[in-house]
Amino acid sequence: MAKHSLLEGLNPQQQKAVLHIKGPMLVLAGAGSGKTKVITHRFAYLSSACDVQPSSILAMTFTNKAANEMRERVEELTGKGTRGLWIGTFHSLSSRILRKEIEKLGYGRDFCIYDESDTSSLIRSILKEFRMHEALYKGIASRVSSLKASLVSSEALIANEESYGFDEKLAKVYVRYQEDLKKNNALDFDDLITCTVKLFEEHPTVLKKYQDEFEHIMIDEFQDTNLSQYRLSRLLASRHKNIFVVGDDDQSIYKFRGAEIGNILNFEKDFSKAKVIRLEQNYRSTQNILDAAGSVIEQNESRKSKKLWTDRGRGEKISYCIANNEQEEGGFIAQTIKDLYLKGKYSYGDMTILYRLNQQSRVLEESMRGSGIPYNVVGSISFYRRKEVKDIISYLKVINNPNDSVSLKRIINSPPRGIGKTTLTRLGNEAKKKEKSLFGIMKHVVKGNGYSSSFRDKIKGFTSLMDELIGDKDAELSELINLIYEKTGYLEWAGEEKRGNLMEIISSAEGKAMEDFLDNASLFSAHDEEETKDTVSLMTLHTVKGLESPVVFIAGLEDGLMPHFYSINRDDEIQEERRLFYVGMTRARDILFLSGVKRRKLYASVQDQQPSRFLSEIPSECCCYIEKRPRTGALSKGARVIQMRPRSTSPFATGVRVRHPKWGEGVVRDSYGETDDTKVMVNFPSVGIKRLSLKFANLEKIR
DNA sequence: AAACTAAAGCTTTTT
DNA sequence: GCTTTAGTTT
Numbered sequence: 009m010a011k012h013s014l015l016e017g018l019n020p021q022q023q024k025a026v027l028h029i030k031g032p033m034l035v036l037a038g039a040g041s042g043k044t045k046v047i048t049h050r051f052a053y054l055s056s057a058c059d060v061q062p063s064s065i066l067a068m069t070f071t072n073k074a075a076n077e078m079r080e081r082v083e084e085l086t087g088k089g090t091r092g093l094w095i096g097t098f099h100s101l102s103s104r105i106l107r108k109e110i111e112k113l114g115y116g117r118d119f120c121i122y123d124e125s126d127t128s129s130l131i132r133s134i135l136k137e138f139r140m141h142e143a144l145y146k147g148i149a150s151r152v153s154s155l156k157a158s159l160v161s162s163e164a165l166i167a168n169e170e171s172y173g174f175d176e177k178l179a180k181v182y183v184r185y186q187e188d189l190k191k192n193n194a195l196d197f198d199d200l201i202t203c204t205v206k207l208f209e210e211h212p213t214v215l216k217k218y219q220d221e222f223e224h225i226m227i228d229e230f231q232d233t234n235l236s237q238y239r240l241s242r243l244l245a246s247r248h249k250n251i252f253v254v255g256d257d258d259q260s261i262y263k264f265r266g267a268e269i270g271n272i273l274n275f276e277k278d279f280s281k282a283k284v285i286r287l288e289q290n291y292r293s294t295q296n297i298l299d300a301a302g303s304v305i306e307q308n309e310s311r312k313s314k315k316l317w318t319d320r321g322r323g324e325k326i327s328y329c330i331a332n333n334e335q336e337e338g339g340f341i342a343q344t345i346k347d348l349y350l351k352g353k354y355s356y357g358d359m360t361i362l363y364r365l366n367q368q369s370r371v372l373e374e375s376m377r378g379s380g381i382p383y384n385v386v387g388s389i390s391f392y393r394r395k396e397v398k399d400i401i402s403y404l405k406v407i408n409n410p411n412d413s414v415s416l417k418r419i420i421n422s423p424p425r426g427i428g429k430t431t432l433t434r435l436g437n438e439a440k441k442k443e444k445s446l447f448g449i450m451k452h453v454v455k456g457n458g459y460s461s462s463f464r465d466k467i468k469g470f471t472s473l474m475d476e477l478i479g480d481k482d483a484e485l486s487e488l489i490n491l492i493y494e495k496t497g498y499l500e501w502a503g504e505e506k507r508g509n510l511m512e513i514i515s516s517a518e519g520k521a522m523e524d525f526l527d528n529a530s531l532f533s534a535h536d537e538e539e540t541k542d543t544v545s546l547m548t549l550h551t552v553k554g555l556e557s558p559v560v561f562i563a564g565l566e567d568g569l570m571p572h573f574y575s576i577n578r579d580d581e582i583q584e585e586r587r588l589f590y591v592g593m594t595r596a597r598d599i600l601f602l603s604g605v606k607r608r609k610l611y612a613s614v615q616d617q618q619p620s621r622f623l624s625e626i627p628s629e630c631c632c633y634i635e636k637r638p639r640t641g642a643l644s645k646g647a648r649v650i651q652m653r654p655r656s657t658s659p660f661a662t663g664v665r666v667r668h669p670k671w672g673e674g675v676v677r678d679s680y681g682e683t684d685d686t687k688v689m690v691n692f693p694s695v696g697i698k699r700l701s702l703k704f705a706n707l708e709k710i711r
Numbered sequence: 712a713a714a715c716t717a718a719a720g721c722t723t724t725t726t
Numbered sequence: 727g728c729t730t731t732a733g734t735t736t
Contacts, residue, residue, distance in 0.1 A: 070725045099726045123726080142732095143719075197726045232725070265724060365722060367728090387724090424712065550723050572722055588723080611721065612727050715735070721728095 014053045014085065018045070025285045026050045028252065029058060032245070032279035034230075034272070035254040038316045039301075039594035040292030040556065043254050047226055048078055050252065051095075052085035054224060062086075066094040066222040066244065068101060070229050074554065075100070078228070094222065098237050099197060102204040103527060105218065106195070112211055113203055115193055120405050121527060122189070122196045124149075125398070126414050133417075134184050140177060152182050156198035157234040157266030159205065162186045191445065192412050201236040208243045219247035229554075230255030230275075234266035242278070251279065257312050258305050261550060261588045263581075273310065290316045290594075292556050294323025297600050300630040301593040307625050308583045316594075328602040328623065329634040334368070334564075337605050338375030341561050344601060345381055345544060348559060356382055357542040360557035362549050362592045364570045367610075368563060369546050376544060386547040396502050400513050401529050403492050407477050408522055411445040420446075423501035426466050435467075447474070485517040485525060549592045560596035562589070565604040566617035589622050602631075667708040 015023050022042060025035050026049045037043035047067070055062040069075045075097050079090045094101060107117055122130070131152070132145045155165060162183040165175075189196065195203060208215040225245050227233070230253035233241070245251035253275065260269040276282045290298055298316045305311070331337035341361060348354045361372055369385055376383040399422055402415035410416070421427045439449040453459050454468045473495060480491050493499040499510060517525055545557070549570075564570055570589060575581030593600060608617050 072726085074725085097726065121726090124724090146720090200726080229725080261723080262725075264722080265726095267725095367721085370728090428712090548723065550725090553725085569722095574722060584723095609727075713736090715733100717733075718731090720730080 012053065012057055014049050014057070018042075018049065019289050021285055021287050021289070022046050022049075025287070026053050028283060028285075029054070029250075031249055032251045032275075032282040033253070034275045034282055034284045035252070035287060036272075036284065036312050036314060037254050037256055037287040038290060038314045039256065039259065039591070040290040041287035041316070042289075042291055043228070043256075043287060044074075044077065044081065046287065047228055047254055048081040048085060051078075051082050051226065056086055060223060062088075062090075062093055064221060064223040065226065066101070066224070067226045068096070068098050068228065068241070070097060070232055071554070072097060072100075074228055098233075098240070099200045100527070102200045102240070103195075105204055106200065106207070107523075109207055109211075109214055110203065112214065113207055115190065115195070115203075116409075118409055118523070119193050119195050120409050120412050120415070121200065122194050122414065124197075126194070127196050129417070130188055130414050131181065131185055134181055134188065138177075138180065138184075140181070148178060148181055151178055152185060153196075153198050154266050155182065156196075156202050157236050159202060159236050159239060161202075188413075192414060193409055194412060194414070198236070201234075201240055205236055205239050205243065208240075215243060216247075219244060223248050224250045225252065227251070227253045228255075231257050231260040231269055231272045232262050232267045233271045235268055235271075238268065238271045245279075249279070256314075258308070258314065258587055259553060259591050261553065261584060261591060263584050273312065286312075286314055288314055288316055290318045292597055293318060293594060294320055294598060296323050296325055296630045297593060297596050300326055300600075300626045301590050303627050303630075304586060304593065304622055304625045305590045308586055324599055326600045326602060326626065326631040327634050328565075328631055329604075330619065331603060331605045333605050333607050334371045334609065335375070337563055337603050338372045339378075340603060341372065341563065341601070342375040342379040342381055344561070345376075345559075346379055348599075349381075354559055355542050356544045358558040359561070360545045360547070360552065360555075360559070360595065361561045361563060362547060362552055362595070363563045364549055364572060364588075365564070366548060368569075372546055372563065376546075382541070382543040383546055384541070384543045386545050387551040396509055397513060397529075399498070400489060400492065400510065401526065403477070403496070403498075404489070404522065404526060406447070406474065407481055407488070408526065410447040410474065410478065413439075413446040416446050420470065423497055425469060427470065431463070431466065447471070481522075485520050485522055486514045488522075489514050489517055549588045552595050553591050556595050556597055558597040559599045559601075560592070561601045561603065562592045563603050564608075565589075565602050565620040565623060566608065567620055568615070568617065569608070569610075570620050570622070586622060589620075668705065 015026060018026060019042075022045065025033065025046045028050075035043065035046060037046070051062075051065060051067060054060040054065060067078060069078060075095055079093075079095050082093075082095070083090050094104075096104070103121065106115075106119070110119060111117055128145055128149055131149050132142055135142045135145055135148070162179065162185075165179045165182060189199065208218070222244055225241060225248075227241060232255070241251065241253075253272070255272050257269055257272045260267055260272070263269065276284060293301075295318055298318055302316060329337075329340055331340055345356070345359055348359065349356060363369060363372065373383065373385065399419055402418040405412050405415040406419065417432065420432065435446060435449055435453075438444075438453070439446050442449060442452065444452065450467050450471050453464060454471055476495060477488075477492060480488055483491065493510070499507065502510060520528075549562070562570075568576070571582050571585035575585050602623065604619055604623075605617055607614055609615075
């Protein structure tokens with residue numbers, strides 16, 4: 009049989025996976041084993057060689073980024089567009105179904121999506137009303153979320169657990185939260201999945217329609233599915249049973265958000281006759297890195313065993329360095345980055361620093377700044393989470409759905425119009441009494457007579473403003489946002505600093521439909537912003553999943569940090585921490601640096617730290633220890649020393665822009681040697697890195 | 712409504 | 727320790 013062109017460049021296991029058509033399949037895809045390739049090739053193969061309509065394939069991922077990548081690669085492979093196809097995140101695809109069907113659950117089709125901060129503020133207002141300690145909102149929000157992820161409805165919680173002190177409170181808040189969401193015609197992230205499950209379970213004809221439609225189902229990162237997502241997948245797959253899941257139990261690091269590693273471990277039980285394929289050839293890292301990571305992850309019980317291998321060769325040994333404190337650790341990393349950069353093989357964009365806690369980034373950032381290394385922190389504050397951006401989105405949400413009281417509260421006094429706390433609580437009480445939404449009661453106040461005229465005028469100012477804007481609803485979206493700026497005076501109020509972001513909202517809204525734009529704004533995350541510049545990336549171990557980098561640093565490898573203090577007493581949590589470390593290690597293509605400190609300042613106190621227990625699980629032949637040079641200058645035996653390079657005094661210091669008669673403009677990356685024999689290393693965009701002797705090379709300094 | 716002070720927090724966070 | 731936010735003052 010002639011080989012299909014889509015199988016070219018795939019190894020035998022990958023081919024087998026792509027060629028699997030009917031029935032359930034589990035692909036255990038080790039880190040860097042080309043799982044995206046398998047999914048996209050299979051998608052393309054099904055639709056071009058197997059007579060499967062691409063529109064009858066449901067392909068679900070977790071992140072927008074992964075979904076976009078999948079779309080792009082499928083387009084490349086098939087040469088056809090992917091518009092309208094069912095490729096997307098669990099959440100976006102669910103909301104697409106719900107936009108059509110949700111009326112059957114008593115919501116309106118124009119429901120809005122609450123993000124975490126909307127959810128928090130709703131829960132907080134409920135706590136306030138119930139006179140419960142408001143500071144509990146975080147814990148309650150996360151417990152409500154995990155109940156939903158496990159498909160425990162508020163009704164079910166009440167029915168099953170009546171007589172627990174705290175749980176009673178929790179249940180009370182949960183019930184009310186759910187009522188409020190419905191009143192506001194709003195769904196939170198968890199609802200997007202659970203409502204779809206509910207829809208399918210309560211409406212068999214709807215379920216059947218989608219079961220018929222989705223002949224094939226593919227799921228990426230299957231180890232990260234929670235119970236509700238798993239149930240959704242099973243419901244949809246139970247007719248054709250063509251469910252193809254790809255994942256790696258060793259990379260399951262989101263248990264705290266409800267991910268059920270059992271979904272992947274029990275797949276074969278839940279889907280009888282499921283075929284299993286292991287992808288064990290790694291195309292990313294060196295054998296040293298794989299061996300080290302492998303022997304760490306082997307310590308975990310209950311995993312699907314995998315042994316990654318590569319034909320890339322052993323590569324460099326992993327380095328491990330212990331610093332005295334976190335400043336020194338940062339200095340060591342900065343110095344190593346400099347050294348690697350100056351050697352010319354790696355640019356800043358090839359290097360990534362990973363850590364367990366966000367707080368660790370601060371000292372690391374200082375070190376980067378101190379050494380003049382350009383860096384970016386990935387996943388800090390996303391554009392859509394900035395205050396001014398959220399405000400404008402809230403205006404749009406209210407224009408789109410005036411009953412959305414959470415969004416309304418957000419904008420009712422920004423810019424300030426004299427509707428402060430007292431007015432708001434008064435309105436809230438009235439609204440509750442009359443069973444109206446906030447906006448509804450405001451309209452009532454404007455019409456009615458039982459209120460003082462100053463109160464009424466204040467409210468009227470707002471409602472007529474909003475009515476005007478609602479009247480402009482059908483304007484082009486960016487035009488509508490302009491009208492918001494004009495009519496509310498938001499732009500002037502926000503000030504110069506925020507102007508840039510506010511303008512960016514307009515340009516990102518151009519030509520978009522309101523609903524699409526709002527959905528995107530809620531379902532968008534920091535991850536999706538692209539990094540194009542040549543900068544060192546800093547991020548947490550969680551954030552780095554799915555990425556790779558030629559050079560990787562993992563900082564803070566100490567017991568209490570990695571594994572984290574909170575997980576140190578529970579073995580299943582230690583195992584999750586180990587997976588986290590494993591994920592970090594396997595991001596590295598060529599070079600992996602590990603570091604930790606002897607004493608670390610955490611919160612208010614300085615603590616003595618012990619090296620991470622995971623380090624002892626790395627075979628010594630894969631790893632070598634680096635010691636920082638002691639103050640005396642004496643070298644300890646067998647130590648590889650990272651030396652500080654003396655600062656150059658030559659006019660051609662690092663970073664200076666120069667012109668060469670033949671190669672044109674370039675940037676000095678390093679200069680060294682005696683004053684009369686200075687050599688410089690210059691990076692010319694035209695020819696790359698060149699070593700030059702200042703005496704002979706006719707270099708000209710430019711600015 | 713801005714500007715201050717006090718206090719409470721504090722893993723990780725795909726959507 | 728440091729940041730965020732709630733509460734108080736002007």
